[in-house]
Amino acid sequence: MAGANTQHDSAPMSGGKIALLVIGALAALCGLAMTAGGSVLVWAHATQRDSAGFYTAPTEHFATSTYALTSQLDLGGAPGEQDWTIAHPLGTLRVRATGGADPLFVGIAPKADVDRWLTGVSYERVIGANFGPLRTRSAVVSGQSPATSPEGQTFWVASASGRGTQTLLWRSEGGDWAVVVMNSDGRPGVSTDVAVGAKTGVLLPIGVGLGAFGLFLLAGAAAALFFALRHQVSSPVAVGATGPPAAPGVYPARLDGHLDPTSSRWLWLVKWVLVIPHFVALFFLWLALSVLTVVAGFAILFTGRYPRSIFDFNVGVMRWTWRVSFYALGAFGTDRYPPFSLRPEPGYPADFTVDYPEHLSRGLVLVKWWLLALPHYLVVAVFAGGWGFGWTGGWRIGGGGGLIALLVLVAAVVLAFSGRYPESIFDFVMGMNRWSYRVLAYVALMRDEYPPFRLDNGGLDPGSIPAGPPLPPPAPPAPPDRTGELVESST
Numbered sequence: 023m024a025g026a027n028t029q030h031d032s033a034p035m036s037g038g039k040i041a042l043l044v045i046g047a048l049a050a051l052c053g054l055a056m057t058a059g060g061s062v063l064v065w066a067h068a069t070q071r072d073s074a075g076f077y078t079a080p081t082e083h084f085a086t087s088t089y090a091l092t093s094q095l096d097l098g099g100a101p102g103e104q105d106w107t108i109a110h111p112l113g114t115l116r117v118r119a120t121g122g123a124d125p126l127f128v129g130i131a132p133k134a135d136v137d138r139w140l141t142g143v144s145y146e147r148v149i150g151a152n153f154g155p156l157r158t159r160s161a162v163v164s165g166q167s168p169a170t171s172p173e174g175q176t177f178w179v180a181s182a183s184g185r186g187t188q189t190l191l192w193r194s195e196g197g198d199w200a201v202v203v204m205n206s207d208g209r210p211g212v213s214t215d216v217a218v219g220a221k222t223g224v225l226l227p228i229g230v231g232l233g234a235f236g237l238f239l240l241a242g243a244a245a246a247l248f249f250a251l252r253h254q255v256s257s258p259v260a261v262g263a264t265g266p267p268a269a270p271g272v273y274p275a276r277l278d279g280h281l282d283p284t285s286s287r288w289l290w291l292v293k294w295v296l297v298i299p300h301f302v303a304l305f306f307l308w309l310a311l312s313v314l315t316v317v318a319g320f321a322i323l324f325t326g327r328y329p330r331s332i333f334d335f336n337v338g339v340m341r342w343t344w345r346v347s348f349y350a351l352g353a354f355g356t357d358r359y360p361p362f363s364l365r366p367e368p369g370y371p372a373d374f375t376v377d378y379p380e381h382l383s384r385g386l387v388l389v390k391w392w393l394l395a396l397p398h399y400l401v402v403a404v405f406a407g408g409w410g411f412g413w414t415g416g417w418r419i420g421g422g423g424g425l426i427a428l429l430v431l432v433a434a435v436v437l438a439f440s441g442r443y444p445e446s447i448f449d450f451v452m453g454m455n456r457w458s459y460r461v462l463a464y465v466a467l468m469r470d471e472y473p474p475f476r477l478d479n480g481g482l483d484p485g486s487i488p489a490g491p492p493l494p495p496p497a498p499p500a501p502p503d504r505t506g507e508l509v510e511s512s513t
Contacts, residue, residue, distance in 0.1 A: 035335065035364060039250045040307075043335065046246030047310035049239045056236030063229025076116055078219035085213040088162060089169040090145040090204035094133055098196045112194040113222030117201060120187040120215045125206035127172045128190045129181035136200040139175060142167040144210070169208040194220075247317070251331040272485035273474060274377035275463035277456045279348050279481050281448050282356040282371060287441060289357055290434045293350035300346045300360065307339045315466050322387045322467060333378055336466060338364025341374045344459065348372035352426060353451055354434050354443070376463050383470050391465040398461040398473060405454040426454050453477030 035043075070077050084091050097111040119128045144165040173183060179199075180192035183206045204212055314332045321329050345360035347353065348371070356371045366373060386394075407424030433447040460473040478484055 042246050043250040044306045044310045046243045047313040050243035050313045053236045053239030056232045060229045060233030063225050067226040076219035076221045081215050081217040083215050086146040088144040088146045089210045090202055091212055093148040093201045095199040112220045115192045115194050116219045117190040118217045119203050125185050126188055127183040127204055127206045128188050129178040129202050130192050131177045133198040133200040135177040143169045171208045273460050274469055275460045276483040276485045277374045277459045278483050278486050279355050279452055280371035285357050287438045290354045297346050297350045311336050311339045319387050319467055322382045323384050326381050326384050337376050344374040345372045354430055376468050386470055387467055395465045402458045402461055406458050449479040453479035
C-alpha cells in the first residue's frame with residue numbers, strides 16, 4: 023500500500039539555476055517598479071496639467087505670526103554652475119500666493135542670501151507641505167528684530183508684489199534656493215493661500231522611457247524564470263516509501279529540530295556574525311520567493327494548482343531559513359553550521375517540509391494571505407516580533423524582538439553558566455517557531471488547511487514522529503492437545 027499513491031519529487035536545483043532564479047526575481051521587481059513609475063508619470067502628464075501646461079499641487083493655506091514664510095528648494099549644484107544636473111531641473115516654476123487686503127510679496131533668491139537677510143528675524147520655515155497622507159510641517163525660527171522691506175533687496179532672481187493674487191514665474195536653475203512669502207512692508211503676521219506648479223517637457227519622455235525599460239526587464243525576468251524552473255520534475259516516487267502517513271489532525275507543514283546536548287557555552291555570542299553570509303544569500307532568495315509566490319498565486323487562480331517547481335523552491339528557501347534560525351537567533355539549538363542548501367539534509371538536526379497539494383482553492387488564494395490570516399498575524403507578532411511604520415508628526419519606523427528571541431536569550435544565558443540548555447524552554451520555543459512556520463506556509467499559498475491555534479511543543483512535529491519498530495509476526499497456533507482423546511481411545 024505504500025506505493026499506491028505517487029507524487030513527483032523535484033530534481034535538485036543547481037547553483038546556476040538558483041542564481042538565474044534570483045536574477046529573474048530582481049529583474050521582475052525592478053521592472054514592476056519602473057513600469058508603475060512610468061505609468062504614473064504618463065498619467066500625470068495626461069490628467070494633472072492645467073490649461074497653461076503647469077503641473078500644479080493643491081492650494082495650501084499658511085498663516086504665521088512671524089515676519090515671513092520660507093521654504094527651501096534644493097536643485098543640486100550651485101547657481102550658474104553646470105554640473106551633472108540638467109540646466110532647468112523644474113522647468114519653469116510658478117508660485118501663486120493670494121493674501122488679504124494688505125500687499126503681499128513673493129520672491130525667490132539664493133538660500134544663503136535669504137538666511138543672511140533674516141538673521142535675527144523671527145520667521146517660519148515650511149519643511150513639508152500637505153500632500154495625500156502627509157501633513158504640513160514647519161518650524162519657527164526665533165528672533166526679535168523686525169524684518170526690513172523685501173522690495174528693497176537686490177538678491178531676488180524673481181519676485182512679485184501687490185494686493186490680491188500674486189504670480190511669480192521663474193526658469194529654474196541648479197542650486198539651493200529659498201521661496202519667501204511676506205507682507206510687502208515687512209510687518210509680522212502673514213496669511214496666504216499658496217499653490218506651486220511647474221511646467222516641464224521632460225515628464226512624458228521620462229515616463230515613456232521608464233515604462234518601456236520596465237517592460238523590457240519584465241520580459242527578461244520571465245525568460246530567466248522560465249529557464250530556471252523548467253525541467254525540475256523527476257520520476258514519480260512513492261509517497262509512503264519515506265514514512266508512515268500523517269495522523270488525523272496533523273498539519274501538512276512540519277518543522278523539526280533536535281537539541282544538541284553538547285552545545286558550546288559561549289559560541290552563541292558570535293553565531294549572528296558567523297551566519298552573515300547566510301543572511302546575504304537569504305535576502306536575495308526571499309526576494310525571489312516573494313516574486314514567485316505572486317506568480318504561483320495567479321497560477322492557482324486560473325488552474326487550481328501550485329506550480330511544483332516553484333513550490334519546491336519556496337519550501338527550500340523556508341527550510342534554509344529555518345536551519346539558520348535554529349543555529350542562531352531563533353533557537354541556538356545546535357553548533358553545527360547550517361548548509362548552503364535548499365534541499366533536505368537528513369544529517370542536519372533541523373528541517374522544514376510542506377506536503378505538496380494536488381489541488382488548491384481558487385477563491386481562497388484571494389483572501390487567505392491577508393484577511394483569513396489576520397488573527398495569526400497578531401499571534402506571530404507576539405512570538406517573533408516585527409516592524410511597522412506610522413505617522414505621529416512625521417513618519418516613524420519601529421519594532422522589536424518577540425517572545426522567541428527573549429526566551430532564546432534566557433536559555434543562552436543559562437547555557438553559559440550551567441552548561442545545559444533548559445529543555446522546557448527549547449520545547450516552548452520550538453512550539454512557537456512551529457506555529458509561525460505553519461502560518462508562513464499558509465500565507466505563501468502552499469496549503470488551504472487553516473493553521474491550528476496550538477503550539478505542539480517539542481523538537482519533533484506530530485506529523486514527523488516516526489513509527490515504532492515493526493511488530494514481530496504472530497506465532498503459529500499451537501497444535502490441539504489430544505492427550506485426553508488418546509486415553510479415552512485406549513480405554
